[in-house]
Amino acid sequence: MNRSGAIKPESGEILDQPGGDAEGIDFEIIELLFFAYRDFTSDPDAILDTFGFGRAHHRVVHFVNREPGLTVAALLDTLKITKQSLARVLKQLINSGYINQVTGPEDRRQRRLYPTERGRELALALARPQSCRIANALEKLDESGREVIKTFLSGMIDTADGGLAPGLNAPKEGRDR
Amino acid sequence: MNRSGAIKPESGEILDQPGGDAEGIDFEIIELLFFAYRDFTSDPDAILDTFGFGRAHHRVVHFVNREPGLTVAALLDTLKITKQSLARVLKQLINSGYINQVTGPEDRRQRRLYPTERGRELALALARPQSCRIANALEKLDESGREVIKTFLSGMIDTADGGLAPGLNAPKEGRDR
DNA sequence: CAATTTATGTCAACATAGCTGACATATTCG
DNA sequence: CGAATATGTCAGCTATGTTGACATAAATTG
Numbered sequence: 001m002n003r004s005g006a007i008k009p010e011s012g013e014i015l016d017q018p019g020g021d022a023e024g025i026d027f028e029i030i031e032l033l034f035f036a037y038r039d040f041t042s043d044p045d046a047i048l049d050t051f052g053f054g055r056a057h058h059r060v061v062h063f064v065n066r067e068p069g070l071t072v073a074a075l076l077d078t079l080k081i082t083k084q085s086l087a088r089v090l091k092q093l094i095n096s097g098y099i100n101q102v103t104g105p106e107d108r109r110q111r112r113l114y115p116t117e118r119g120r121e122l123a124l125a126l127a128r129p130q131s132c133r134i135a136n137a138l139e140k141l142d143e144s145g146r147e148v149i150k151t152f153l154s155g156m157i158d159t160a161d162g163g164l165a166p167g168l169n170a171p172k173e174g175r176d177r
Numbered sequence: 178m179n180r181s182g183a184i185k186p187e188s189g190e191i192l193d194q195p196g197g198d199a200e201g202i203d204f205e206i207i208e209l210l211f212f213a214y215r216d217f218t219s220d221p222d223a224i225l226d227t228f229g230f231g232r233a234h235h236r237v238v239h240f241v242n243r244e245p246g247l248t249v250a251a252l253l254d255t256l257k258i259t260k261q262s263l264a265r266v267l268k269q270l271i272n273s274g275y276i277n278q279v280t281g282p283e284d285r286r287q288r289r290l291y292p293t294e295r296g297r298e299l300a301l302a303l304a305r306p307q308s309c310r311i312a313n314a315l316e317k318l319d320e321s322g323r324e325v326i327k328t329f330l331s332g333m334i335d336t337a338d339g340g341l342a343p344g345l346n347a348p349k350e351g352r353d354r
Numbered sequence: 355c356a357a358t359t360t361a362t363g364t365c366a367a368c369a370t371a372g373c374t375g376a377c378a379t380a381t382t383c384g
Numbered sequence: 385c386g387a388a389t390a391t392g393t394c395a396g397c398t399a400t401g402t403t404g405a406c407a408t409a410a411a412t413t414g
Binding site for chain 1: 191192193194195196200201202203204205206207208209210211212213214215216217219236239242243244245246257277279291292293294297300301304305307308310311312313314315316317318322323325326327328329330331332333334335
């Protein structure tokens with residue numbers, strides 16, 4: 001790995017050894033997360049492309065399918081984006097028949113979002129390869145593996161009550177939506 | 178403005194039950210990955226903002242710090258973006274003194290990339306909160322936890338030799354860069 | 355050596371998906 | 385009624401990805 005050898009410094013300082021190892025920074029998992037997530041999103045991205053949609057559409061269809069009747073406000077809260085940003089993709093999904101809006105039965109200001117049959121099929125088509133990839137990765141672990149992964153990933157998520165919990169985190173259910 | 182479609186479209190189809198559970202799709206981990214990665218990137222994003230940099234700069238500084246002497250081609254391969262896309266952020270990082278370029282000692286066409294002291298400090302400042310977050314999440318696991326996470330994340334990554342390996346994957350070392 | 359390939363840089367144009375600010379409308383609530 | 389809320393929309397800006405075309409220097413190959 002070491003590229004030591006006669007190097008011409010063209011300007012200023014040069015550090016030719018990897019940095020931060022001494023500090024005990026967990027570069028290994030940082031990078032694994034980067035690569036894992038990048039590849040995890042690549043399968044649905046390819047499918048979305050054939051629909052003329054992007055990753056933003058994926059998220060919307062996904063969460064609407066997962067929680068039919070979701071309000072716009074709840075969706076915004078889940079995605080943590082602005083309404084103007086959501087509006088663009090949501091409009092496209094509604095216009096092309098993937099999502100339906102229904103006036104809230106109790107609060108008529110709300111627009112509750114439901115997947116159409118088409119929307120559901122799209123959501124599933126996008127989730128399938130991701131689920132497969134996860135299943136493949138889990139296969140290399142023992143029985144407890146899935147729970148360990150869930151605990152780890154949950155522990156990576158900000159708790160609703162602000163900052164990183166110092167000692168205790170157990171988001172589990174209801175941290176959003 | 179008219180808000181068409183705001184009324185109850187009992188006209189169209191409405192699916193008011195979550196979909197895909199029957200199929201055994203692993204929505205749980207799909208969503209945990211989404212939330213975990215989103216929050217994982219939020220700490221460095223906040224820091225980058227104060228520097229006038231974005232996530233793209235983060236990636237470049239990170240990998241250059243991790244592998245000083247990296248060539249431009251190798252970096253492109255790691256990031257899987259186009260050179261034009263890289264050029265923008267790399268130029269900024271070089272001009273503001275975070276990264277140095279050195280003509281390749283053997284192949285003089287190459288521009289090997291090195292972090293400056295400043296660049297290294299930035300890379301570490303960005304990695305620190307991520308490493309902390311990971312350490313926090315790992316704390317909830319037993320001794321074997323870290324290895325389990327590594328195995329899982331490695332299993333999520335595409336192998337260099339194309340598609341998802343059907344039975345066997347073990348990227349471990351050297352899948353990129 | 356001449357021709358070609360490789361590594362890199364650069365210009366121009368474009369797309370997606372985020373953002374802020376401002377303002378409109380319908381509905382609910384006090 | 386008036387204020388707050390849920391949503392929609394217009395306009396413009398930014399960050400980061402894309403393609404295509406072309407330039408230059410250095411290495412490789414015939």
